Amino acid sequence: MAELPAAGLVDLGRRDYQACHRLQLALVERRRRGGAEDDLFLLTEHPPVFTLGRRGGQENLVVAAEELARRGIGLHRVERGGDITYHGPGQLVLYPILHLGQAGLRVAEYVGRLEELMLQLAAGCGLAVGRDHRNRGVWVGDRKLGSVGVAVRHGVTYHGLALNIDLDLTPFSWVNPCGLHGVAMTSLSRELGRQVAPAEVKKALVALLPAVFHREVNLLSGGLPHDAACFSPCSGDACHSSTEVR
Amino acid sequence: MKGFDALLFGEELRYSEDHEWVSTSGETFQVGVSDYAQDQMGDIVYVELPEVGQTFAKGEQFGTLESVKAVSELYLPVGGEIVSVNPALADSPEQINSDPYGSWLVTIKPSDPEELERLLSVAAYRQLLQG
Numbered sequence: 001m002a003e004l005p006a007a008g009l010v011d012l013g014r015r016d017y018q019a020c021h022r023l024q025l026a027l028v029e030r031r032r033r034g035g036a037e038d039d040l041f042l043l044t045e046h047p048p049v050f051t052l053g054r055r056g057g058q059e060n061l062v063v064a065a066e067e068l069a070r071r072g073i074g075l076h077r078v079e080r081g082g083d084i085t086y087h088g089p090g091q092l093v094l095y096p097i098l099h100l101g102q103a104g105l106r107v108a109e110y111v112g113r114l115e116e117l118m119l120q121l122a123a124g125c126g127l128a129v130g131r132d133h134r135n136r137g138v139w140v141g142d143r144k145l146g147s148v149g150v151a152v153r154h155g156v157t158y159h160g161l162a163l164n165i166d167l168d169l170t171p172f173s174w175v176n177p178c179g180l181h182g183v184a185m186t187s188l189s190r191e192l193g194r195q196v197a198p199a200e201v202k203k204a205l206v207a208l209l210p211a212v213f214h215r216e217v218n219l220l221s222g223g224l225p226h227d228a229a230c231f232s233p234c235s236g237d238a239c240h241s242s243t244e245v246r
Numbered sequence: 247m248k249g250f251d252a253l254l255f256g257e258e259l260r261y262s263e264d265h266e267w268v269s270t271s272g273e274t275f276q277v278g279v280s281d282y283a284q285d286q287m288g289d290i291v292y293v294e295l296p297e298v299g300q301t302f303a304k305g306e307q308f309g310t311l312e313s314v315k316a317v318s319e320l321y322l323p324v325g326g327e328i329v330s331v332n333p334a335l336a337d338s339p340e341q342i343n344s345d346p347y348g349s350w351l352v353t354i355k356p357s358d359p360e361e362l363e364r365l366l367s368v369a370a371y372r373q374l375l376q377g
Contacts, residue, residue, distance in 0.1 A: 054294065079317055081313075106247050106285065109247075111316055136314055152318040
């Protein structure tokens, strides 16, 4: 396979989940019409929010949805694989918008690379973590440090990975994360016994991406590509694909 | 990933650019995913298909296949009404991996049977995959 052109990377900072979701759908459409140089990694973290995978998982929410509403925490059903999960400040989220076929990647290999990225990030912080092929993601013993949940539209990926750096893990206790019972979530800070700065891990992630995805990755300091806005995120069925669950 | 030479093709089928196949039997069309598509996705663990009686336009999403925490969307290559859904796939979605051309997903009554002619022939589909 010919060498892939450089992919872009945009650091969105802290962004609302639904705004990010709409952005992803727009960028998937843009990538679908574009080429391999339009592959893009979105880096973000979200204000507190719960999301359900394609197959649901609301039965794995162990507090009342009203309780979440009272706390101002959203609950959304989205297209990705996997069950219920939580996102919050201090968790690093990566949404790669990549054409798998053109990158010569099978879905399982792609999921493996997302895990590889998290394994190497943890190793770089001095923490040994592992995989579990029945329960994807990265684990410290039986504690889950990072999760993967992916969707593929016309061959283009969206959704991605979430790695717990330094966050309040309490909201995870309101669910059976990923639909698994008796699984505790953990964070880099908790495992290392020191406060790990998300910015530090973010920097390491940007440095690791080229090796893991076998291509150059350029940080787009000017933000999103100027033509990204041309693909209206609110056309067609896009607006209905993340539905508030209450 | 399977090399191109290892991929299987149904010679009599028509294909979409999203790697679905269509076969005709009388007035209805069967729809499935190609060997390339199943190989791309890896072990399929869950199939989400529409209800009988639903209608979809050409290219509209009609279901999903889920593998290893990844959901791949399916698009109907020809618009029409769903007249049956493969009942075997709910319990054994892995059939799609082992026999992609035997594992039809849905049967449709096409709204415009002529749309079939606009799909790819096996030769054109091979060419698409060879890039």
